[in-house]
Amino acid sequence: MKSIVIQRPNTLVIEDRPLPTPAAGEVSVKVKLAGICGSDSHIYRGHNPFAKYPRVIGHEFFGVIDAVGDGVDTARLGQRVSVDPVISCGHCYQCSVGKPNVCASLVVLGVHRDGGFSEYAAVPAKNAKVIPDAISDKHAVMIEPFTIAANVTGHVSPTEQDVALIYGAGPMGLVTVQALKGVYKVKQVIVVDRIDERLAMAQRSGADWVINNGNQSLPALLEEKGIKPTLIVDAACHPSILQEAITLASPGARIVLMGFSSEPSQIVQQGITGKELSIFSSRLNANKFPVVIDWLTKGLIDPDKLITHAFEYQHVKDAIELFEKDQRQCCKVLLTF
Numbered sequence: 384m385k386s387i388v389i390q391r392p393n394t395l396v397i398e399d400r401p402l403p404t405p406a407a408g409e410v411s412v413k414v415k416l417a418g419i420c421g422s423d424s425h426i427y428r429g430h431n432p433f434a435k436y437p438r439v440i441g442h443e444f445f446g447v448i449d450a451v452g453d454g455v456d457t458a459r460l461g462q463r464v465s466v467d468p469v470i471s472c473g474h475c476y477q478c479s480v481g482k483p484n485v486c487a488s489l490v491v492l493g494v495h496r497d498g499g500f501s502e503y504a505a506v507p508a509k510n511a512k513v514i515p516d517a518i519s520d521k522h523a524v525m526i527e528p529f530t531i532a533a534n535v536t537g538h539v540s541p542t543e544q545d546v547a548l549i550y551g552a553g554p555m556g557l558v559t560v561q562a563l564k565g566v567y568k569v570k571q572v573i574v575v576d577r578i579d580e581r582l583a584m585a586q587r588s589g590a591d592w593v594i595n596n597g598n599q600s601l602p603a604l605l606e607e608k609g610i611k612p613t614l615i616v617d618a619a620c621h622p623s624i625l626q627e628a629i630t631l632a633s634p635g636a637r638i639v640l641m642g643f644s645s646e647p648s649q650i651v652q653q654g655i656t657g658k659e660l661s662i663f664s665s666r667l668n669a670n671k672f673p674v675v676i677d678w679l680t681k682g683l684i685d686p687d688k689l690i691t692h693a694f695e696y697q698h699v700k701d702a703i704e705l706f707e708k709d710q711r712q713c714c715k716v717l718l719t720f
């Protein structure tokens with residue numbers, strides 16, 4: 384089989400590898416579609432602190448089960464599945480409180496262990512989530528990015544009364560916008576970014592008001608309209624954003640951070656405690672595949688609005704380069720196998 388391997392930073396090779404044999408409790412998935420994410424590019428370029436090389440990248444993938452290991456029901460052969468990339472131990476403190484996404488022995492497919500940019504991938508059977516017939520292949524491959532939004536919104540229980548402010552109209556900002564509008568029916572969702580084309584995508588995903596803060600002052604615009612957001616999600620992830628969010632937030636508001644910056648954020652405690660703000664962080668997803676499958680079944684979100692390109696896997700280098708260079712036109716880029 385062919386696998387897309389990052390042999391070392393900046394060296395991507397399509398290798399011939401033996402077919403994987405699923406271990407006990409695992410299945411082999413014949414991959415049909417995979418999605419390119421920022422973290423794939425970061426591993427390719429050597430900017431992911433968790434990655435070990437060589438590595439088959441890819442943590443967003445969909446396919447069909449074509450072999451099962453010991454202890455797995457053969458009835459699973461032929462099932463259409465999307466793979467949850469989060470592998471957890473099930474018994475550490477984090478797992479016991481519903482946070483397998485930060486498990487003590489966390490393994491993320493495509494990061495710590497070979498992932499889905501491959502013709503076949505062996506994965507734990509319980510991570511291969513069955514996709515109902517009514518959900519198309521293209522929607523199924525988009526489940527993982529939407530689980531990030533399910534995790535973010537799961538922390539804060541949005542309501543129709545919320546006034547939400549989303550920093551960043553990249554893939555992560557857009558899945559969050561779709562969840563807030565489509566699932567939670569939030570009255571007002573404001574999106575801020577520096578790229579007009581991305582803000583236009585945010586509008587297509589349901590944003591009520593978009594602001595380019597490259598050429599306008601977000602604080603001044605919100606103040607002029609007397610708007611104090613009650614829910615703020617940082618999907619742009621610059622360390623300076625937290626303090627701005629604290630300043631702009633309504634008393635009682637919730638702020639969710641998604642970033643992994645190692646640079647310090649300078650913040651003033653008075654701004655947090657004085658308004659009794661709640662600050663959450665969100666990493667990957669904690670068992671959110673069933674949640675997003677339900678959203679798709681009910682038609683509450685539309686992944687098609689985020690898919691801008693598809694390439695055959697042989698052209699993966701072109702696909703990643705386009706994804707990296709063209710933030711104006713690119714959102715989700717798919718690979719077909």
Ligand code: NAI
Pocket residue numbers: 421531550551552553554555556575576577578581596618619620621624640641642643665666667668710
């Ligand atoms: P992206 O880079 O495609 O999008 C980020 C967007 O933020 C860009 O459109 C950029 O123009 C905008 N931006 C940057 N600085 C800004 C500022 N000061 N104000 C307004 N907009 C600004 O990235 P993507 O894929 O959407 O991911 C967003 C972030 O989320 C990344 O930092 C990534 O590392 C993080 N992430 C976190 C995850 C988690 O589970 N916590 C999962 C996936 C991504």
Ligand code: MN
Pocket residue numbers: 420421442443527528
């Ligand atoms: Mn992803």
Ligand code: ZN
Pocket residue numbers: 471472473474475476477478483486487488
């Ligand atoms: Zn655990």
